[in-house]
Amino acid sequence: MLYDAVIVAEKPAVALAFAKFLGEGKYRRVFVEGVPSYVFHFRGGDYLSIGLTGHILDFDFPREYNEWNAVDPKKLFFIDPILVVREGAYKYVKALKALALKTSHAILALDADVEGEGIAFEVIRIMSQANPNLEFKRAWFSAVTKWDILNAMQNLREPNELWAKKVFARMVVDLTVGASFTRLLTLAVQRQKSMLPLGKFLSYGPCQTPVLYLVVKRELEREQFKKKKYYVIVAELEADGHVITASANLGEDKEKAASALALAKREEFATVVLSEASIVEVSPPVPLNTIDFESRASAFLNIRPKEALAIAEKLYQYGYISYPRTETTIYPPTLNLSQLASMFTSWEDIGWYVTKILQKGLTPTRGREDDKAHPPIHPTKVASRAGLLRAMGEKAWRVYELVVRHFLATLSEKAQVEKQRVVARLGGVELSAEGRRVVYPGFYYVYYYARPEEKPLPYLVEGDRLRVRSLRLEERSTQPPPYLSESELLALMKRYGIGTDATMQDHIHTNIERKYFVVRERRCIPTPLGKTLILSLLEVEPRLVLPEIRGKMESLLAKVASGEREASEVVAEIKETFLEYYENVAAKIDAISQKLVPVIAEVYRPDGNQQAGLFPRNRGLRGGRKKSKKAKE
DNA sequence: GCAAGGTC
Structure with missing residues (x-):
């Protein structure tokens, strides 16, 4: 055996951290099937750490069920999706299989959450195909620090299959439900020769659609508002x-x-x-987690949540800030706050202030959430305005500055x-x-x-x-309530348990991509298409769009993780529920698509000035819709 | 071509 153990991490940076901390700074970078890995000595043994990029496997339908036109979407409820290797992930499969033959122990150093457990079982599945005798242990660490990692290595655990089963159950139901309704809607409007361009579709999803509902609901409240x-x-x-x-x-x-x-x-x-x-x-504010970060970037900097997270990701990769996907709002005791703060005594405008709070002694604010995987977002390296501006551009500087100032604020006195x-x-x-x-x-x-x-x-x-x-x-x-702001929307998503910290911005983005709503001046404004979709579904099956739907699914799935219920049972129950909703929608699908066709034409108008059709300021949402309805009659 | 969840 070449290695005493192979360590598999969820991302490259964590694989590197294991090598650095366990190898006492001495490590060698190698490539395994093109995947960067690190070789080092730890307590007299030879180790290799390798970093993935999240999930390797995914669910899909058997090929014959992916012919949209040839398959009644209802059938998707009655088949079992199969596990496939994700696009671009084949090199990880090859690397893991090769490594499985070079060791007898694999240490699953994935993030300490259910999703990490799911990925751990993807790794187990792949590696044990190559080497059935391989032994797997789970490293459980709640921060990527030397102390936490050493501690994890000393207290290796058994992988928790129940958690992984919950993850796989969620993947199966989301795919089944999303694909069936998306195809039902899309195929129906295509049959009516709608203007839906090739490659575009009308989607439904248990996260994206309730988000759209929240946006449309506010629009309805505005319409019903009587000015006095x-x-x-x-x-x-x-x-x-x-x-x-x-x-x-x-x-x-x-x-x-x-x-x-x-x-x-x-x-x-x-x-x-x-x-x-x-x-x-x-x-002062509590330490920064992802949603709060996105919400503040939108409110203070006017930068979209999706873009803000992408910029934060880049800042993280260059080492300026900590990992940007976290739910935690409590600084871990292992974080050296005064050392971090003292980096900014060199900043021209606030240097003296930082020196002053350091002298007083730091008492950080404290929120209530701890995901036990990542600390709150904080700066990890000092940068100058000019330097960062040159290296990464103006928006990156503004995002970095927000993270720094928020961090310092959490160490500051009340106003x-x-x-x-x-x-x-x-x-x-x-x-x-x-x-x-x-x-x-x-x-x-x-x-x-x-x-x-x-x-x-x-x-x-x-x-x-x-x-x-x-x-x-x-x-x-008197004025009607304003359209929902992105920060209000994020807060509502959190309240209803729609999405996770890492995906909430995606659900907003998906709706924008589908032309269901637009964001103008930080406010979410439904398009005629988004509004018509919600109103139609609301009429035939409100349970599909109401914001509680995701929470209900999640609480059922949680029973798989806790061992109260079998995964297969829960999957069957959720499928059955949605099948009933599906029948209700399918029964009225002709009427629904008749309403959708004209508004599709409106948001996808080919006059090169699509935006005009989307923005109520220019055309008026109501005016626009009436017009196209009349045109049809 | 579908979803939501990781990650890049």
């Missing part, structure tokens, strides 16, 4: 050379408002009847904000004004993104007289 007019008196009042704008809501009655204004106009001075202020403490309120009487109306002042910046100093705009009011006491500089009556109307 109301009247507001706005006054500019002068106090010690300061001008404050104060207002009073006079309600919906225009005539009453006008007479109140007339009364107020007779007065030259308003009298302060209330002046109050209170200091509110604002805590103190004074909230002020003044009420002044003028004729019969009470005008009020609100102000805000940052009394103590605390973490706002480094985390300017979150700093509130200051609008301080002058210091006033009851009885002060304020000269009226101007007075006017404004007609305003």
